[in-house]
Amino acid sequence: MDSGLVVGVLAGLVLLVIVLLVAAVRGYNRLVRLRAQVRASWAQVDVQLKRRHSVIPNLVETVRGYAGHERATLEAVTAARVAATGTPGGTPARVAAEGALTRSLGRLFAIAEAYPQLRASENFVELQRELAGTENQLAYARQFYNSAVQSLNTAVQTLPVNIIAGLGGFRAEPYFEAAGDERVDVAVRF
């Protein structure tokens, strides 16, 4: 065989290996960046969740002062909060626990509607406002988290990055979906 041809084929193979290596490194680095972004986004969600958790005991105590016999609802909120705080962050179980807490809070506010004195309470109004602000921030944090998860999951499932993802231990992350009650008020405009 012509030695020139052999050298040419070898050079081509070396070039191909280099190109593949560069692509693999770039893909790996991108996955690392995306995963870091998911974690950072979850941290933002977690901050808002913790703010929410810290408001809830005061809220429960305030409601108890005016509607103490709504024991079942108050205990449900407390239990949901304990369950949420006791579940590791960024997992489907945590997402479900936070959804349950959101639903129980919805029921608590529905009860408050029946107690005019409670609704007039300055403390309750302030806590309600604080919780609304937290929920608002939480909504944005959730959007950012889901956006980051979408980018990571798309990368993890797309060729050829999925090969590097498999070798590097990257996996798809769960979305933080809105609780069932939050989905009903979506208005579509044409």
Next chain:
Amino acid sequence: MNSVDLAVELGLPAVCLLGWAIVYWAAWLLTRPADVAPAPASMTLPGPESPAVVNLLANRWSLTVDAAEATLLDLAARGYLELRQAGPDPRDSTVHPTGRTDGLTEYERQVLDRVVERAVGGLVPLTALAFADEKRAGLWASSLRRAVIDEARRLGLTRRRFPKGLVVALSLLGALAALGVAAGSYHYLSRTQEDDRWGGVGAAFFVTIMVLFAIARRNMGERDTPLGRAVAARWLGLRDWLAGHEAFADLPPAAVTVWHRYLSYGAALGATRGASEVIHLGLGDRSRIWSAYGGTWRQVGVSYPNTLPRYGQPLGWPFVRAVGAGWFGWALVGIVGPAAARQASLPVDPADDPLHFLFGQWFEPWRNLAELDLITLGILLVGLALLGYATYTMIRVFADVASTVTVSGEVIWYQMWQYHSSDESTDRTPINYYLVIDDGRSDQTRAWILPKEISGQCELGDVVTAQVRRWTRRVKQVTVLRAATPAPEIADGSSGTGTVAGGVAEPLLTADELSAAVGRQVRPDRTSSYRGDPRYTAANFNDLTGTFTVSVSVIRGRAGRVLMVIGKGAGEPLPTPRGDEAYLAKDRVVGRRGDVVVMLAPGRNVAATQLAGLLPLALDRAAVQAAAPS
């Protein structure tokens, strides 16, 4: 010339100018906007600054085109506008004013006004917000920039890069440098001339000082402040946060419904590629122009004739070219070709030529075509081509003369095309304009060429009927059927220099009132109105052929009293039921109400008596305006 002469005449001016340049360069270097290190990336909106101000801070104290886009998105996020996307392509988005106008800053109001101005039937396509008028686009952008910088300065976030003190210092140093140049000139002129040396010295001093003053006073933009740096760092933290989300960059403008102000701040920080690609508030793309002529928005594709010489020319020129080409072609085919052919071939006996009785001597050489060399054949082919060109051009010229086409529709693009320019001046003298008329029937059209002689007869947005020549694309005549709705005035920021773009005394008398008085349609001339001095404002009105028709002036103070004296001397008194005095002269109608004087001056083909009836109305309005708090 000895070394002392050389040092004084060249060295001294050079050292002075170089010294000034070094000081200027040092000032430029020391006042550069600082690089700001971003705060840790965070999703929290770090302050109450508007997206436009954030754009200024995040781009090293330089406003980018993203400021206007971000403001538009912010208006949508805050409920002043709605953005709706009809299909998968973000370019299919439309903007809908909601009617809210409260609590807006000057530049936010400017962006909202642009949307309202363009909206037809309560909506405007997002990509139709761009301008079709280059000058207006520039004025709009500079007005927005000035308003944003004013607010940023008010908040203490920015400051003038060259403060007034520095400008004064540079000017004084410039004067010293000019003295050095003048001294060198004096020495040179003393050595070479007996008399008249002070003129040259004065000229050298004056020119130098003017140039250096101009450089020193040049607007150098903005620079940071300590507070501005702190605020910028926080917003850069948000930018880093947004930039980390790959999907955020691709969000369409309509995503503002979900992302609210994050999208507008993202646009201001350059983190929203998808939205920024769609929104454009500068000069529009002239090859894809939005038009609402006919009642619904649609995009009209436009091609522009520019390569062939016939475009825009009067038919005389193609005719002359055709005659020239025909003559030259005939010379090649009928004279040069046969002569060469005769040399290349033997004479033919007429007895052997059955066609001799038809073409005689001329045809004879062509019997030997096969024996011609390539050069001769080439000459003949060129001649034939020229004859063909001449024939074709003649046919098109006569066809164009015979069939002038009439086009009716809205002017959707109006732009200078060909112009003269000279080395002495940067001014461009127009020759021809592009005029795009949308007839409402086709989504594809071709621009016409409007000669400068009739260029003042229509403007952007007018509904016109035009007589055109199809082949040369030249407009012969244009008549305005319905004038464009006046666009909101944009101050050009040069009130200190006394020039402004139109509409100044317009509220005093409307175009309709003046049209009724003079018996023909008039409209404000936005290029010649004046509002520099608060004591004197004037607005000129032209008819639809661009001819000056009437001028409305409001004058206060001593100048007004002088004008009244002139009017009294030149004219007859008019009855003044409420005004203090009024006079009708041949070239003016002038009246006074208190300290306010109004003068109506007739233009071509208008008599002052036609305007006299409007004076009481104008005086009433002027008095009300004068009494209103400024």
